Amino acid sequence: MITFDHVTKRYGATLALDDVSFEVPASSITGFLGPNGAGKTTAMRILLGHTRSSGRATIDGQQYAGISNPAGTVGALLDAQAVHPGRTGAETLAIAAAMIGVHRRRIGEVLDLAGLSVAESRRTVKGYSLGMRQRLGIAQALLGAPRALVLDEPANGLDPQGIRAIRDLLRAVADDGCAVLLSSHLLHEVAQLADRVVIIGRGRILDDTPVDHSTTQDLESRYFALTSTDDRSAA
Numbered sequence: 001m002i003t004f005d006h007v008t009k010r011y012g013a014t015l016a017l018d019d020v021s022f023e024v025p026a027s028s029i030t031g032f033l034g035p036n037g038a039g040k041t042t043a044m045r046i047l048l049g050h051t052r053s054s055g056r057a058t059i060d061g062q063q064y065a066g067i068s069n070p071a072g073t074v075g076a077l078l079d080a081q082a083v084h085p086g087r088t089g090a091e092t093l094a095i096a097a098a099m100i101g102v103h104r105r106r107i108g109e110v111l112d113l114a115g116l117s118v119a120e121s122r123r124t125v126k127g128y129s130l131g132m133r134q135r136l137g138i139a140q141a142l143l144g145a146p147r148a149l150v151l152d153e154p155a156n157g158l159d160p161q162g163i164r165a166i167r168d169l170l171r172a173v174a175d176d177g178c179a180v181l182l183s184s185h186l187l188h189e190v191a192q193l194a195d196r197v198v199i200i201g202r203g204r205i206l207d208d209t210p211v212d213h214s215t216t217q218d219l220e221s222r223y224f225a226l227t228s229t230d231d232r233s234a235a
């Protein structure tokens with residue numbers, strides 16, 4: 001389970017997160033929605049120990065810095081572009097696997113899960129489309145078979161087939177027990193995929209509710225009603 005417990009983060013005069021509390025239970029997918037600058041990436045970065053805050057962000061009760069087996073606890077994709085362009089996909093995964101002590105045979109499994117072919121994995125990353133980089137990032141996030149998965153806009157750059165593949169993959173991962181937190185601007189995708197939706201605006205949680213998969217329109221209406229007064233420049 002992922003837990004944010006009264007998390008507040010300031011960058012100088014900017015209040016990026018304002019007393020944020022919500023949970024992502026095991027075996028479920030939570031969509032994290034909000035306008036640009038609302039605080040989604042900041043919350044994920046805090047959970048992953050990249051930046052400090054007040055309050056507690058934990059995975060299975062532990063803050064990131066105190067986790068003894070980080071790769072088996074949480075996998076993350078925050079920036080699919082942050083991969084060395086001169087390495088192949090397979091080399092990228094082999095290095096990551098060696099760093100976290102995972103057997104090489106897991107590389108084939110995660111390539112398969114993320115929908116990258118062996119031939120694609122042998123190409124250098126500089127020739128990858130954004131969608132292929134997203135898939136590679138998701139494959140890397142899954143290497144340690146983590147109990148929690150944190151994905152910042154994983155559908156970004158994916159074609160419809162890719163979006164469907166990610167949807168099926170995340171559902172399978174959640175059904176296997178994983179707590180999945182994903183940010184997105186694709187309301188329709190989130191309405192179809194997520195079990196819960198957390199909406200954030202200007203650093204404050206505006207809504208935290210289960211999703212009724214039959215009513216994408218409801219989610220859209222709620223989202224726009226809650227965020228319509230949001231001023232990006234003030235976020």
Ligand SMILES: Nc1ncnc2c1ncn2[C@@H]1O[C@H](COP(=O)(O)OP(=O)(O)OP(=O)(O)O)[C@@H](O)[C@H]1O
Nearest residue numbers: 011014016034035036037038039040041042043235
């Ligand atoms: N390193 C930083 N230094 C200063 N301000 C920052 C920093 N990182 C984020 N912010 C500010 O914190 C706020 C939240 O940003 P954040 O990137 O978390 O939003 P987001 O919801 O992920 O947006 P997007 O949908 O555009 O990715 C914004 O006002 C942003 O300008």
